[in-house]
Amino acid sequence: MATTIESEVDVVIVGAGPAGLMLATWLSHLNVRARIIDKRPSKIMTGQADGFQCRTLEILDSFGIDRVWKESNHMLEVCFWNPDKNGVIRRTGRTPDTPSGLSRFTECVLHQGRMERFFLDHLKENGDTIRVERPILPSELEIDTSKLEDPTAYPITVRLRHLTDEEATPSQGTGIPNGLFRSNITADDTEDLIKSSADSNRAGTDEIVHTKYLIGCDGAHSWVRKQLGFKMEGEHTEIIWGVLDVTPITDFPDIRVRCLIHSASAGSLMVIPRENRVVRLYIQLKEVSEGGGAVDRSKVTPGQILAAAQKIIAPYTLTYEQCDWFAAYQIAQRVADRVDLSERVFLAGDAVHTHSPKAGQGQNVSIQDSYNLGWKIGLVVRGQATLEILKTYAAERLQVAKDLIAFDRKFSKLFSGRPAKDVSDETGISLDEFRKVFHQGAVFAAGLSVDYGPNILVVKEDDGSVRCVPSLASKVPIGMRLASHKVVNQADALPIELQRLLPSDGRFRLIVFAGDISNPGIRARYDRLGVYLSSQAGVISTYTPQTAARDSVIEVLTVHSAKRHHVELQGLPEAFHPFDRTRGWDYWKVYADDESYHEGHGRVYENFGIDRDEGCIVVVRPDGYVAAVVKVDDTRSLEAYFARFMIRV
Numbered sequence: 001m002a003t004t005i006e007s008e009v010d011v012v013i014v015g016a017g018p019a020g021l022m023l024a025t026w027l028s029h030l031n032v033r034a035r036i037i038d039k040r041p042s043k044i045m046t047g048q049a050d051g052f053q054c055r056t057l058e059i060l061d062s063f064g065i066d067r068v069w070k071e072s073n074h075m076l077e078v079c080f081w082n083p084d085k086n087g088v089i090r091r092t093g094r095t096p097d098t099p100s101g102l103s104r105f106t107e108c109v110l111h112q113g114r115m116e117r118f119f120l121d122h123l124k125e126n127g128d129t130i131r132v133e134r135p136i137l138p139s140e141l142e143i144d145t146s147k148l149e150d151p152t153a154y155p156i157t158v159r160l161r162h163l164t165d166e167e168a169t170p171s172q173g174t175g176i177p178n179g180l181f182r183s184n185i186t187a188d189d190t191e192d193l194i195k196s197s198a199d200s201n202r203a204g205t206d207e208i209v210h211t212k213y214l215i216g217c218d219g220a221h222s223w224v225r226k227q228l229g230f231k232m233e234g235e236h237t238e239i240i241w242g243v244l245d246v247t248p249i250t251d252f253p254d255i256r257v258r259c260l261i262h263s264a265s266a267g268s269l270m271v272i273p274r275e276n277r278v279v280r281l282y283i284q285l286k287e288v289s290e291g292g293g294a295v296d297r298s299k300v301t302p303g304q305i306l307a308a309a310q311k312i313i314a315p316y317t318l319t320y321e322q323c324d325w326f327a328a329y330q331i332a333q334r335v336a337d338r339v340d341l342s343e344r345v346f347l348a349g350d351a352v353h354t355h356s357p358k359a360g361q362g363q364n365v366s367i368q369d370s371y372n373l374g375w376k377i378g379l380v381v382r383g384q385a386t387l388e389i390l391k392t393y394a395a396e397r398l399q400v401a402k403d404l405i406a407f408d409r410k411f412s413k414l415f416s417g418r419p420a421k422d423v424s425d426e427t428g429i430s431l432d433e434f435r436k437v438f439h440q441g442a443v444f445a446a447g448l449s450v451d452y453g454p455n456i457l458v459v460k461e462d463d464g465s466v467r468c469v470p471s472l473a474s475k476v477p478i479g480m481r482l483a484s485h486k487v488v489n490q491a492d493a494l495p496i497e498l499q500r501l502l503p504s505d506g507r508f509r510l511i512v513f514a515g516d517i518s519n520p521g522i523r524a525r526y527d528r529l530g531v532y533l534s535s536q537a538g539v540i541s542t543y544t545p546q547t548a549a550r551d552s553v554i555e556v557l558t559v560h561s562a563k564r565h566h567v568e569l570q571g572l573p574e575a576f577h578p579f580d581r582t583r584g585w586d587y588w589k590v591y592a593d594d595e596s597y598h599e600g601h602g603r604v605y606e607n608f609g610i611d612r613d614e615g616c617i618v619v620v621r622p623d624g625y626v627a628a629v630v631k632v633d634d635t636r637s638l639e640a641y642f643a644r645f646m647i648r649v
């Protein structure tokens with residue numbers, strides 16, 4: 001019998017779906033030693049999630065991943081279809097799919113397999129240090145509680161079992177891929193896989209891994225969650241939905257826009273126009289769900305789903321020759337009672353929240369969970385921040401999960417409900433009510449309503465040590481992601497979105513809205529800040545190793561409100577455009593809120609509610625969320641903020 005290999009690694013990620021791959025991406029950008037395993041021999045190829053929300057697109061862009069935006073179908077309009085007084089469906093309204101002005105992106109759609117491909121390619125291009133290892137699953141977990149307080153210790157031990165491809169590939173039936181190959185809507189087979197591989201006497205293909213952090217990104221049936229004894233709270237509903245990804249042949253006029261169709265008595269249908277002529281149809285399967293009792297979803301065929309869709313969309317015709325994927329599912333709206341154990345074992349994604357897919361949230365929120373977690377683990381592992389910051393994960397993301405389930409309940413009920421016949425029909429859902437909830441939900445659905453509460457990383461008001469003054473940037477909500485407007489590069493006149501200056505690379509940022517620095521008084525204040533930031537006592541020197549670049553831990557960016565032509569970059573203090581012996585001056589740190597030559601004026605001061613003379617410093621976390629707003633000369637508040645969690649060099 002072969003000996004069992006033992007090794008150490010900083011992070012083990014279980015599950016290579018969107019949540020796990022996002023986390024692996026963060027950790028690879030931060031050069032953290034991590035492994036990611038998945039029990040399936042391959043990524044998903046078709047079906048499942050397809051909606052990408054604004055915030056997810058901003059996040060992907062911050063890693064330089066722009067392939068979703070380029071390859072996807074951009075969904076710009078929603079049409080509402082409802083029965084008229086004769087029961088015939090009519091278009092009753094149109095509205096933008098994403099409210100304007102929310103983000104530089106709008107909702108777009110592309111199947112989840114492509115997203116996973118982009119993550120995998122990106123990991124490869126980004127040093128190839130973290131690769132998804134398949135098919136492997138964890139079979140035992142032990143936690144040494146005596147080591148939890150020591151950030152250098154490896155308190156977690158997992159036994160990993162290597163499977164054969166055969167063992168790890170569930171039966172997929174025949175014909176069209178039914179998408180249940182790796183889905184949160186099927187029964188779990190993890191225990192069966194562990195048992196059958198043990199029975200097959202394949203000892204020797206196990207290994208023991210000691211790790212600092214274990215992250216369960218292993219989906220709705222999470223094995224990691226079960227080991228921790230955490231519970232999912234919530235309920236299953238009886239409503240059965242079918243999903244078809246087809247190339248439709250139809251005379252329905254709005255097949256290339258997102259449509260919410262409520263028929264008089266045949267149920268509801270959602271149309272999602274996708275890439276490559278594909279259209280996704282979400283259909284309420286009335287016949288199947290009627291009659292009470294449990295329904296065997298595996299017996300649902302694409303033909304049944306199509307027949308249900310045809311009834312809803314009549315008098316228009318609908319058929320197809322080409323079906324890429326289908327599934328039938330029942331909605332379960334549930335959220336985990338906890339998301340971490342002692343800030344060493346974490347859960348993210350569907351392991352924490354499951355709900356209906358129609359609002360296009362699961363993949364997005366899953367990616368955003370691990371986007372929140374990745375940099376925190378990275379900074380702790382790199383010895384830059386204390387373990388304390390890891391507590392903010394539960395505080396920040398559990399609330400988002402609860403909000404998500406509440407949103408989904410509202411949205412699903414509305415969508416599954418019967419349309420009102422007229423104003424006196426109190427049990428039916430009126431079109432006005434539907435549109436109101438739809439509009440209210442749009443900002444949430446875009447991922448842009450997330451507002452992290454005060455904690456060690458977020459200071460929302462003067463707390464005595466950090467003298468936060470929110471009114472200095474009255475339209476920059478602290479705790480929310482920093483919005484984007486164009487600013488003009490001082491050195492080369494190039495207009496650029498502010499968010500593009502905030503790549504996901506683990507750095508905190510001080511965005512100095514310096515005011516009109518062509519005014520000598522305001523310039524003197526800015527110069528004094530520059531002297532402080534260059535000094536040994538300043539926050540940059542306190543947390544940046546001497547051998548590292550000055551901007552590698554905290555980056556200072558300036559956005560001034562002077563006319564660009566009235567400012568000379570070379571005259572500014574070095575802290576604002578650091579000099580490197582081999583690379584010269586840094587020309588990408590100072591920007592003007594000014595008219596650009598070809599792309600107009602971003603008006604960032606106005607849009608952020610910042611006075612053009614008074615200015616302020618906006619402290620931004622590595623994930624682009626606003627941490628605090630302080631006065632330009634309030635260096636003591638900067639010190640107090642970072643002293644809460646950063647480790648001095």
Ligand code: FAD
Pocket residue numbers: 014015016017018019020037038039040048049050051052112136137138182183184185190217218219220221222223224243327329348349350351357358359360361362363364365366
């Ligand atoms: P998963 O994608 O489930 O990934 C978990 C991974 O862990 C899998 O690769 C699995 O093989 C692996 N794994 C599980 N157990 C183990 C184990 N014990 N050991 C090792 N590996 C393990 N979301 C949207 O945002 N927009 C949409 O439009 C949308 N539409 C959807 C449509 C349908 C029909 C369905 C079913 C879902 C849809 N979703 C949508 C939801 C979305 O697919 C999920 O929310 C998302 O995939 C969750 O990502 P995850 O990484 O948390 O989990």
